[in-house]
Amino acid sequence: MEVQRKRSFNTTNTAHDFRQEYKGSVLESKFRSAKKPERNAFRSLADWILAKASYLRSAKPKPFPTSMNVFNSTPSDFEKLPNELVCQIFGECDATTLLSCRRVCRRFSDVVDYIDPAAPVVLSRLVLTGQPKKGLEMRWVTYEGQRTKAVTVTASEIRNGASFGFNFERFVVQRIIIKDIVLTDDFVDFLRHQLQYSDLSQLVQLSLNNVDFSAANSLTLHRLLAGLAKHLELFEVTGGFGMRADSVTDAHLGQLDATRVRRISIDGVRFGSRCKALRVGDASLRLFAASRSFPTLILDRCAVTTRSVCDYTQEWFEQRAETEKQLRSQVCTVKRCPGVKGSAFAAECQRRGLQCRDRRASGTLTLYNIHEGDADFKREFTVALAAVASQDDESPAKPQPVEAAPVLAA
Structure with missing residues (x-):
């Protein structure tokens, strides 16, 4: 049986050729490819050059205008700004x-x-915190916009003197807080290098909280205060450990502007060896009294004496009586200072004719209120004394926070 192909059209004429009908028809003329006109090569090159020049002219950057130029016929009020x-x-x-x-x-x-x-950034606080196994965290906080940002700096970057001038050149620093860190010369050099770019005219506070002084000497703190002390109003060393007698001295407090400082706090002192007191003594009290400046003092384990504290108190009363601006009260806290005894202080006040009244406060503090004046206008100077620790308590403190502080020395 012969297999035949299926017919696509129902017609009896199998020899019909559709190509003959397509030739010369409308379909052929519609879909015939049009011949492109012949173009001269020079004309094509000229057209390309003109098109390129027009594109470059339209894409040319325009300078930033300094004032509003309105070309519309009817500009709006907002466009006139x-x-x-x-x-x-x-x-x-x-x-x-x-x-x-x-x-x-x-x-x-x-x-x-x-x-x-030229837009400055006012830093309310520049917080430098030591981090275990990371190095140092620099955090800048602005109170106005309630914004904070932190940058972590490794110990190798601190030793090599990495520069963050692109940040600090726009900063106006108000407070510097250093905590949980080992105070070394490398750290001081790193901090001084960054702060040389900043505006320190508004600086009021420098706080060292829980700082390890075991790797520092007297010159380390002196170099840290060199560029900052003249601006400070508050200077605090709180919870320092591994300290020696020359960690904080009269020379360091002498770097401060006595007419500007309002508060000095040296508290929570822990020595790294058998040491009785810091070398902060009568010279500092005489300096503040001579400059007619009586900041709020907290002196822990310092070398001040009973006589110098009484002189400081008496000078305060005499200076307040001479000035028109009357300050009603002032506080001086003397804690665990070997040269100051509570009984000797009360006896010295009575010998000088100062009205002294003592009372127990919280913990080991005893408050001695020295006052003068009547009930209508009464001035009072309070001296808070704490007894010297026992022999067992004077043993060298174990530097527990060292594990949480990065060792930045080489």
């Missing part, structure tokens, strides 16, 4: 709002992209 005022308005917006404004129009985009390089 100068760019300086628009920059000031955008300066009060947060980052999310600025990104939205940038998409409004080309003018807003240019204003947002324009950055004033």
Whole structure:
């Protein structure tokens, strides 16, 4: 049986050729490929050069305008605002709002992209915290915008003197807080290098909290205070351990501006060896009294004596009586100082004719209130004394926080 191909069309004429009908038809003329006209090579090159020049002319960057130039026939009131005022308005917006404004129009985009390089950043606190196995965390905090940012610096970067001038050159530092760290010359050099870029005219506070002084000497703290002391109003050394007699001395307090400082706190002192007191003694009290400046003092394990504390108290009363600005009260806390005894202090006050009344306070503190004046106007100087620790308590303290503080020395 012969197999025949299925016919696609119902026709009895099997020899019909559709190609004959396509030739010369409308379909052939519609889909015939049109011949491109012949072009001269020089004409093509000239057209390309003109098109390239037109593109470069349109893509040329325009300089940032300094004022608003309106070419519309009927400009709106908002378009009449100068760019300086628009920059000031955008300066009060947060980052999310600025990104939205940038998409409004080309003018807003240019204003947002324009950055004033002289805009300072006021740091309410510059906190330097030691971190185990990481190095140092630098955190800057601004109270105004409630913003904070932290950067971790490794110990090798501190030893090699890494520079963060691109950050610190815009900072106006108000407070510096150093905590949980080993105080070394490398750390002091690193901090001084960063602060040389910053504005320190508004600096008021330097605090060293839980700092290990075992790797530092007297010159280490002296170099740290060299560029900061003249601005300080508050100087605090709290919870320091591994300290020696020359860790904090009269020479260090002498670097401070006596007419500017308002509070000095040396508290929680823990020695790394058999040492009785820091070399902070009568010279510092005489310096403040001579400059007619009586800051609030907290002196722990210092070398002040009973006579110098009484002189300081008496000078305060005499100076307050001479000035028109009357300060009602002042406090001086003397803790665990071998040269100051409570009974001897009360007897010395009575010998000088000062009205002294003592009372027990919390813990081991005894408050001695020296007052003068009547009930209407009464001035009072309070001296808080704490007895010297027992022989067992004077043993060298174990530096427990050393494990949490990075060793930055080479």
